[in-house]
Amino acid sequence: MNSSTIMIIDDEPQMRKLIRMFLEKEGYSVIEATDGVHALSLLDETPPQLLIVDVMMPFMDGFTFAKEIKRTSTIPLIFLSAKGEEWDKIQGLKLGGDDYIVKPFLPGELLARVESVLRRSYQNKPIPDTLKVGPLVIDTSAHTAILNEIPLSLTVKEFGILHLLAKNKGRVYSREQLLHIVWGEEHQSSERTVDTHIKTLRLKMGTDGELIETVWGIGYKFGV
Structure with a gap:
């Protein structure tokens, strides 16, 4: 990606x-x-x-x-x-x-x-790969996410979801959009898979899990 x-x-x-x-x-x-x-x-x-x-x-x-x-x-x-x-x-x-x-x-x-x-x-310098949004710092080259100075242990898909939502904070993504972008066009997963990953991601984020907001009937967004 x-x-x-x-x-x-x-x-x-x-x-x-x-x-x-x-x-x-x-x-x-x-x-x-x-x-x-x-x-x-x-x-x-x-x-x-x-x-x-x-x-x-x-x-x-x-x-x-x-x-x-x-x-x-x-x-x-x-x-x-x-x-x-x-x-x-x-x-x-x-x-x-x-x-x-x-x-x-x-x-x-x-x-x-x-x-x-x-x-x-x-070509002579790397594209900036560190993103800071509120208490969250994401380094795409190292594939790390640090929340309130504490590293998060994320799966590849959880990292992909968090990175996409954080980079486009405030924008709502439907479950289908998340599947296409994070899982890829050839995915065989259902939209319920996204809900499961979001639930696990929120748990790992602790009290800051509320930063990932549910927009009922549409999907999810990062709310900072």
Whole structure:
């Protein structure tokens, strides 16, 4: 499973949903922002390893966002736009964009460009693999989870669930989504298996097990 987190910044809900589906299918964690202003407010919470930024947005467009973020950050950035004119592409690259994708695009093209930018950007340094959310610290390279400075003894699936929910805190995942992402598309498990793993995970987390919240009729989320 990919350890990279990608932020999608686009004011079109359907476009965000589509890109999220492509990326999560490949194991990436995804954060959504509706515009540049919203994205800036989220960056300090869970810094992503890549930004996918729509050019045409209200409040703060993609080019303005790029100017702002590149002053203080080296996070790689892919522009996404329905405008495919050469001037727009050149402008995006001059502003620090690592790539420029024209809508509409094929899933394979998007994923190939995402992988290419991540590879180029982090080939000489490791992608950050430590996540801190409240009292929880997860190290994906060491495959460890520490809660209130106490290591948790987790199975592979429990670790996968905790990592996914913590990286996307506040987002609700259905049982079916958890099965597809953590167990894989070829899984033969039932949704009840997810409930069993969640129950065991909460027990191991002690009083902090309540951080994994049940959203009745839908699924689970990390509630910090």
